[in-house]
Amino acid sequence: MCGIVGAVAQRDVVEILVEGLRRLEYRGYDSAGVAVVNNAGELQRVRRLGKVQALTDALSETPTPGGTGIAHTRWATHGEPSERNAHPHLSNNDLAVVHNGIIENHAALRRRLEEAGYRFDSDTDTEVIAHLVHYNRQNTASLLEAMQATAQELEGAYGTVLLDRADPERLVVARSGSPLVIGLGIGENFIASDQLALLPVTRRFIFLEEGDVAEITRSDVRIFDKSGAPVEREIHESTASYDAGDKGPYRHYMLKEIYEQPQAVANTLEGRLSETGVLDETFGNGATELFKQVKHVQIVACGTSYHSAMVARYWLECFGGVSCNVEIASEFRYRKSYVQPNSLVVTISQSGETADTLAALRLAKDLGYLGSLAICNVAGSSLVRESDLAFMTRAGAEIGVASTKAFTTQLVGLAMLVLAIGKYNGLSEDEQHGMVLALKNLPGKLDETLELASQIEELAEEFADKHHSLFLGRGEQYPIAMEGALKLKEISYIHAEAYAAGELKHGPLALIDADMPIIVVAPNNDLLEKLKSNVEEVRARGGILYVFADSEAHFESDATMRVINLPHTRWLAPILYTIPLQLLSYYVAIIKGTDVDQPRNLAKSVTVE
Ligand code: F1P
Numbered sequence: 001m002c003g004i005v006g007a008v009a010q011r012d013v014v015e016i017l018v019e020g021l022r023r024l025e026y027r028g029y030d031s032a033g034v035a036v037v038n039n040a041g042e043l044q045r046v047r048r049l050g051k052v053q054a055l056t057d058a059l060s061e062t063p064t065p066g067g068t069g070i071a072h073t074r075w076a077t078h079g080e081p082s083e084r085n086a087h088p089h090l091s092n093n094d095l096a097v098v099h100n101g102i103i104e105n106h107a108a109l110r111r112r113l114e115e116a117g118y119r120f121d122s123d124t125d126t127e128v129i130a131h132l133v134h135y136n137r138q139n140t141a142s143l144l145e146a147m148q149a150t151a152q153e154l155e156g157a158y159g160t161v162l163l164d165r166a167d168p169e170r171l172v173v174a175r176s177g178s179p180l181v182i183g184l185g186i187g188e189n190f191i192a193s194d195q196l197a198l199l200p201v202t203r204r205f206i207f208l209e210e211g212d213v214a215e216i217t218r219s220d221v222r223i224f225d226k227s228g229a230p231v232e233r234e235i236h237e238s239t240a241s242y243d244a245g246d247k248g249p250y251r252h253y254m255l256k257e258i259y260e261q262p263q264a265v266a267n268t269l270e271g272r273l274s275e276t277g278v279l280d281e282t283f284g285n286g287a288t289e290l291f292k293q294v295k296h297v298q299i300v301a302c303g304t305s306y307h308s309a310m311v312a313r314y315w316l317e318c319f320g321g322v323s324c325n326v327e328i329a330s331e332f333r334y335r336k337s338y339v340q341p342n343s344l345v346v347t348i349s350q351s352g353e354t355a356d357t358l359a360a361l362r363l364a365k366d367l368g369y370l371g372s373l374a375i376c377n378v379a380g381s382s383l384v385r386e387s388d389l390a391f392m393t394r395a396g397a398e399i400g401v402a403s404t405k406a407f408t409t410q411l412v413g414l415a416m417l418v419l420a421i422g423k424y425n426g427l428s429e430d431e432q433h434g435m436v437l438a439l440k441n442l443p444g445k446l447d448e449t450l451e452l453a454s455q456i457e458e459l460a461e462e463f464a465d466k467h468h469s470l471f472l473g474r475g476e477q478y479p480i481a482m483e484g485a486l487k488l489k490e491i492s493y494i495h496a497e498a499y500a501a502g503e504l505k506h507g508p509l510a511l512i513d514a515d516m517p518i519i520v521v522a523p524n525n526d527l528l529e530k531l532k533s534n535v536e537e538v539r540a541r542g543g544i545l546y547v548f549a550d551s552e553a554h555f556e557s558d559a560t561m562r563v564i565n566l567p568h569t570r571w572l573a574p575i576l577y578t579i580p581l582q583l584l585s586y587y588v589a590i591i592k593g594t595d596v597d598q599p600r601n602l603a604k605s606v607t608v609e
Helices: 014-029 050-063 106-115 126-137 141-152 255-258 262-271 288-293 301-320 355-367 381-388 405-422 429-450 453-463 475-492 500-506 528-539 573-592
Strands: 004-010 029-039 043-051 066-075 089-091 097-101 156-164 171-178 179-182 189-192 205-206 213-217 222-224 295-303 323-328 344-349 371-376 389-392 467-473 497-499 517-523 546-550 561-566
Touching: 004 014, 004 097, 004 156, 004 171, 004 213, 004 389, 014 029, 014 050, 014 066, 014 189, 014 389, 029 156, 029 381, 043 050, 043 546, 066 097, 066 156, 066 171, 066 573, 089 126, 097 126, 106 126, 126 141, 141 171, 141 213, 141 222, 141 467, 156 371, 189 213, 222 429, 255 262, 255 500, 255 573, 262 429, 288 405, 295 301, 295 355, 301 323, 301 344, 301 405, 344 355, 344 405, 355 381, 371 381, 371 405, 389 405, 405 429, 405 573, 453 561, 453 573, 467 475, 467 500, 475 497, 475 517, 475 573, 497 500, 500 528, 517 528, 517 573, 546 573, 561 573
Parallel strands: 295 323, 295 344, 344 371, 371 389, 467 497, 467 517, 517 546, 546 561
Antiparallel strands: 004 066, 004 189, 029 043, 029 066, 089 097, 097 156, 156 171, 171 213, 179 189, 179 205, 213 222
């Protein structure tokens, strides 16, 4: 899930490469590096441990001009984050390579190459690509052929770009399992792992397909498919925007994104609802025909997106009139599963590039589902392109690694899916009408909920010295407890676990003491009385409770319980109750002084499995 940028131009490309890396930092920020062929015809490489800013500082001290270059921002898989493991990797000072993905047979290849006399300078799997291409180059007519030969020997996933000192007028690139996009300029061409990196220089893109190897020069792009045959790939005019902008009055992107949620939800709803339902076109051409046949929904996703899927299971079975299974994509893709009759597969992903989710979609297509729907925030992403139907959340660019507005807009998309499928499966017009109204009122309720921020900021003080915490919810609030726990882990590094409150007495009660804050999400629903009993079980054992409750649920603050009341809502309560948990983790992280937008060890887009 590293970020890659490359350029072949007449002008100096280093600025373009570094700006590209900045835009790709969401893919990893363990180290960054750049290599160019300089005016003296030498390969010049600058690498730094840490974020792109460290590389920028180094480049301002050591100007590295060149018309052809490659650059990389890393999320470490093989080998610790360090300068020697940072890309680009070199072979014999002739060849520079950047890579995204994992070479699974790297150990065997490394042994072979060491026997052939190659010396390894890093612990990465990437370095085998550099040496193997270098080795194959001796028996092939061009760098392109050397890459094609190398591709036959590599197992695993890669998006890779090669630069040859002896032939600096071209880059050779290969895609197998990790996305790469060619950017077309005038008298200059580019390559990147995401079009976002290249938006300042072009709007014309070619998305490489699985198994493609390509050669890019200033004036030409030649693409060859898996079998080595030359192919033409469509050119796309991109309308994508890079609106990371500045943080405005906010201290972090995450806080900005939390506050953007009412607007993001309003945008996601806009033009998609009638008085009594959801317009089928919202999900793309052919949605009506497909939805009429659906009797079962299989959802696959990872991380935060998986939590939204879990909420959807409650909704689909309660209101949608169809059965639903939910599975983590990395599990689904590697087990034998049974395809229910008339089954729709739904993938959920902010980025649309999550490797496991993409692999799960491809598997599902082979297994013979009725059709596939992607719920995604990035237009033109692999997931969207490869699915039959797509629902675009309109959250706008999400920069904070911990997902916030992408999650709540996914839930809005899933709520609309429930309506769209439900209307063919017994959801009455009256019910639909009420649900549409609730969706329309949601941005206002989110605004009201955000007003609780100062109360939550105060509460956060009590968490700063804690090492563990427990999140409890029941029904469709159980996944919200899971999402709250994940947020706290991700950005404050406090150990947090979530439990369905009914499970307490089956083990976790043993953990309860005054040092273990218990966070409870308690809307006023059919399970409220059950939840209240669970709360008493905790109290009786000396636990300190923090309850986010419906104003009509009648929880009272006292010495062992802090209550914060939220506006009243019914079926969309999971969306509303997400907000205080996001704010809580944010303020705890602020007190702890962690890197909120780029927490340690994580990356925004997980393009390796
Ligand atoms: C899945 C995910 C995010 C999380 C983090 C890492 O990504 O787990 O939920 O916030 O950024 O990746 P996606 O498939 O939703 O893009």
